[in-house]
Amino acid sequence: MATSDISSPYYGMTDAQLTAALTSAQQAYIQLRMGSKVVTVSYAQGGGSRSATFQQTDMANLRMLIAELQQALNPGVCIRRRRPMKPLF
Structure with a gap:
């Protein structure tokens, strides 16, 4: 198993x-970037399967899914989010 974190959904x-789920999510991201309106990502886990539908406005959620899958595949690598930008006056 790639991830040993029991609390992880993966x-x-x-x-x-x-790897199959990551490939599917990356293809969905590319399709959204190219202008497709709705993209569905699905993968099998344990006894059942899961799916999620993304629209153009859900690109941030899709990027988070890709980062989570990459983290699950490479548990030693820490993927950090960009810190919030604050205006300077």
């Missing part, structure tokens, strides 16, 4: 399942 998935 716990129990094999490396092949995580």
